[in-house]
Amino acid sequence: MPSKFVGVLIIALIVIVGAAILVPMIMGFLGYTSYPQISASSATTKTVTVTTTNPSYTTTLTTTYIIGNRSYDAAIIFKLASPSVVQVTVYDKNFQQLALGSGFVYDDQGHVITNNHVVEGGNYFIIVTYDNAMYEAKLVGRDTYADLAVLKAGLSPKYPPLKLADTVIIGEPVYAIGSPFGLSGSITSGIVSQVNRTGITYVPMLQTDAAINPGNSGGPLLNSRGEVVGVATAGIEKSVAEGVGFAVPSTIVKRIVPQLITNGVYKHPYIGIYGEYLDPIIASTYGLPKDITSGFIITQIARNSPAEKSGLKVKDVIVAVDDYPIRKDPDLNYLMAYKYSPGDKIVITVIRDGKTVNISLTLAERP
Structure with missing residues (x-):
């Protein structure tokens, strides 16, 4: 049966200057019980002060860069995060495959985050883990404006939740794990190119040059500590631009997802x-x-x-x-x-x- 990949919105590079349908999100953050972490008690840390513009008014953010043996390369990031990354297959009411995308484990209750455009129009959902276990899932909630959705399945505890990052730094290394073109468990790397990009969804997005292809949508964009900084969402067609992809920021995910789990919708x-x-x-x-x-x-x-x-x-x-x-x-x-x-x-x-x-x-x- 031929499959249709709706894992990424392939978009043209359009400057949108006239949109002001305002779309915010302010909700609480749902806590986590456990995260996969690699211990490094002797890690070298460096505290720096970063001044950012959000976007026209200035705020000062103090954060800790973790360097040396606590900043992991792609091989360790993949080992750290891949048990929490899943492939999402979507079927319609006639059991025909509609889409194939990615997702990741959000909490120890079996909730999985993905993109709305992955699950849209679907009736049945299959989650495939990194070790090829398959779980039927149900749709808990979705938000078209931020392109987020939550599925729930009876996942084994051996698939731990990934932590959502509190901050993102422009220029920091990032890694996308997902199923581009159905090639599950693929990892690509890049950096955070910029933040607060508009015209992709109704919320500000992260921009990255990490490769995001059809099938990656809904998968995690991870920093060098294995934390999710964004949900991979869109990539610009390579005939138009090279190395321009977008992800829903973790700070937006924190506001929307708890409401999707509780109410099935998020009110903008x-x-x-x-x-x-x-x-x-x-x-x-x-x-x-x-x-x-x-x-x-x-x-x-x-x-x-x-x-x-x-x-x-x-x-x-x-x-x-x-x-x-x-x-x-x-x-x-x-x-x-x-x-x-x-x-x-x-x-x-x-x-x-x-x-x-x-x-x-x-x-x-x-x-």
């Missing part, structure tokens, strides 16, 4: 605006005052949305949300992803007809 907040980010050239095309060189200009407002009810108007230029400045992509998406949820009250500061106006609104649930 919603403002109901469309538009584009400004630079001096784009601002001039709208006839805006010369002192407006950045921000987000509203070009369309959804009917019956919080934006419409609050009095936001087309050609309003958003320059801040609460105390956070809005200057460039992905400022709005980042804030909505990490700071807000449905029901939150926010104050949006706009420039309207050359004057500063504060608009209060309550975020709704995304329809």
Whole structure:
């Protein structure tokens, strides 16, 4: 029976400048009971201070780089993580294979994380482990906006959960393990190329040059300590670009997955605006005052949305949300992803007809 690989969204390299359907995620983190770890009590550690922009306002993050015998190479990472990585095969109601992707063990309750586009449209799911054991699984929950899904199977305890990383550092080595083109247990390597990329899903994504091919989707992107920094999701077609792939960040996974397990869905907040980010050239095309060189200009407002009810108007230029400045992509998406949820009250500061106006609104649930 021919198989169809829907393990990766093959995408064109498109600059998306007009999307402002705001999609955040703010939920608790589900704890873990045990993780595969390699002991190295004599490890050398170095504490460094990293200053990052998130994205237009500055925060200081202090983290610990683990170097020497605690920073593992690809062979050890594979040995460490592969027992927790699975292949996901999806069948429709007529028992025809729809897709083949990857996933990884999330907790000791048998929950497995994968991508929504892997399981979408499926009725039956088979999980195959690294040692070729097969388990029937059921779909627990999925989120189309972040392209995440959770399956559950009666897995043996010998398949331990992988730990989700708390931080990611641009330039750090990463490893993708999965089943590209059905070749289970494959590992590729690269680095974290950048963070907070938009236009792939409705949440900010990690960018990596580690090879992500059809079949990799849903598999883990791991750092050099065997922690999951992202869920492999998409790769740009090689005829368009080389070494450009994307993953859902672990920090987003931590917010969404517990709700998928508990409720089957994740509720995203919603403002109901469309538009584009400004630079001096784009601002001039709208006839805006010369002192407006950045921000987000509203070009369309959804009917019956919080934006419409609050009095936001087309050609309003958003320059801040609460105390956070809005200057460039992905400022709005980042804030909505990490700071807000449905029901939150926010104050949006706009420039309207050359004057500063504060608009209060309550975020709704995304329809």
